[in-house]
Amino acid sequence: MDSTLLQFIRHLRDHELRVSTAETLDAMQVVACLGYGDRLLLRDGLASALAKSEDEQRRFRQCFAQFFDFSDDTQDDTASAADPVGGESQGDEGLAAGDGEGEGQGGAGGGGQGSEGLRADVMRAADAAQLASLQYPTQRGIYRRRLLDALNDGERRDSIARLAEGSPEERARSRWLTAQREQQLVMIAELLDRQLLLSNQSSSRSLQESLMRNSPLSALDHYYRGRLPPLIRKLAKKLAAKHRPRxxxxxxxxxxxxxxxxxxxxxxxxxxxxxxxxxxREKSDIYLLCDLSGSVGRWSQVLLLFVQALAEVLPRSRCFVFCGESIEVSDILREHPADDAVALIQQRHGLGSSDYGRALRSFRASVEGTLSRRSTVMILGDGRGNGGDSGIDALRYLYQHSRLLLWLNPEPVSRWYTGDSEIRRYQSACHHVAECGSLRQLEYLLDELLTRLP
Structure with missing residues (x-):
């Protein structure tokens, strides 16, 4: 099995290109037919088997350039590509005169190969040394030694030292082998650098995604917040695939x-x-009410992005936002792309402080005629009404006339009963109140909700 191709496919998967087992087998047939000689032909052939859209074509070309960008600029001079003592046969005779060890060393050192032959030797040594496992700069010396051992570098150095003390032809052969060894050392250094870059790209991306999923949204700076929408779409796509009706x-x-x-x-x-x-079984109706005030606005934006990305498995959903009176924004989410829709909603309706009494009563008036025992209501907010009316009577009506009333609070549980928080009163009129301060918690709650929905 072609280990280079498997490493390349692993590199594609690290960059979020989906490659199935069947597509991997197709790619192996492409490589068997085309080989690695013509890189452009190989790129186009693999792209036809592995890239399935224009966006994947673009990312495939980037990954291909990163993975196969190995030392094309290193070329042998004419003098180094040929034996300096009159050809490969004369060099072999000179090696044969050197205590009978020249033949084996010629095989180890390339035996008159050009740069392509030396590069092929280095790549075979990389497979033998399992170079794909290199992840940290501190491992560089270990894998360099493994590569040199796979190339029989110790025997080659001994032969170079013995030939350097022999006849003029043997000394010329020694200089030629030294030049080939130095060229391979340059190739090894470039290969180690490239593998470290590839490993660090995939590992750093995984580390960043893990950090963004586990950290509270309030702890993420603006750089990471700008990277949230692609991660949210990725998580929502996974949830949609898991809960798609079969x-x-x-x-x-x-x-x-x-x-x-x-x-x-x-x-x-x-x-x-x-x-x-x-x-x-009748489909459930989903009603979502999000607080857009400054204290929890970013969590509401994340939940709206999730709900829009889950439209395939939540087709009967209505979204409302509020600072004061609740306003339905379902049409905006349907008519605009995700990022533009959330920015537009925040711009139009995200100014002001929370008034939960007014928001819950207006929300009840909006859904009173359509609420039924098939309905699920989700409310996202911290329950801090700035000392105003709590609207508990409207919340009890929603509780009594819905199948499930779920309140999502982005604050840590330790802060729920402090200051002007009304979450203790709201708990008495909800089926479940849960903390959703991080993406992982929100993903888990949505997963549980989709599992229980008919």
Whole structure:
């Protein structure tokens, strides 16, 4: 199996290009047909098998250039590509005269190869040394030694030292082998640098994503907040794939006599295939109410991005935002791209301080006619109404007329009952109150919600 190709596919996956097992087998057939000689032809061939959209084509070309950018500028001079003592055969004779060890050393040192042959030797040594496991600069010396051992560098140095003390032809052969060894050392240094860059790119990306998922949003600076939307879309895509409805044939229930008899006509009336009646479960209605005030505005933006990205599995959802009176923003989320929609909502409705009493009463008036036992209501806010009306009566109405009322609080639990927080009163009128200060917590809560929805 081609280890270089497998490393390249791992590099593609590290850069968020999905490559299946079947596509990997197709790529192996492409490499078997085209080889590694023509890089442009190889790039186009692998792109036809692995890249499935224009965006993936662009990222594939970037990854290909990063991975296969190895020492194309290092070229042998004519004098170094040929044996300086009159050709490869004369060099082999000179080595044969050197205590009978020149033949083995010629194989180790390249035996008259040009730069392509030396590069091939280095790449084979990299496979033998498992260079793909190199991750930290402190491992550089270890893997350099492994590469040199795979190239039989110790025997080559001994032969160079012995030939340097022999006849003029042997000394010329020694200088030629020394030049080849130095050229391979340069190739090894470039290969180690490239592998460190590739490993650090994938590991640093994974580390940043883990940091953004586990840290409270309030602790992330502006640099990381700007990188949140792509990560949110990635997490939402994973949730959507997990909870996408799957069509299955019913295998139990009441027999569907009409359908069974109708299909048995093709078998002379023999009911080879049996069909069953099953009830179609009604989809849940999702109502989302988000606080856009300064204290929790960024969490509401994240939740709105999640809900918009989950439109495939949450088709019957309505989104509301508030600082004072609640306002429906479902049309804005449907008509604009995710980032533009959230920025537009924040610009139009995100100014002011929270008034939970006014917001809950206006929200009740908006959904009162459509709320049913199939409805799920999610409210995101810290429950701090600045000493105003709490609107607990409207919240109790939502609790009594919905299937599930879930309150998401971005504050740590230790701060829920401090200051002007009304979350203790709101807990008595909710089915569940949960902390959602980080992306991981929010992802977990949405996963649990989608699991329980019909």
């Amino acid at each position: 069509l299955r044939s019913a295998k139990r229930g009441q027999p569907d006599i009409r359908r069974t008899l109708h299909r048995s006509v093709a078998y002379d009336g023999v009911p080879f295939k049996r069909y069953w009646r099953h009830r179609r």
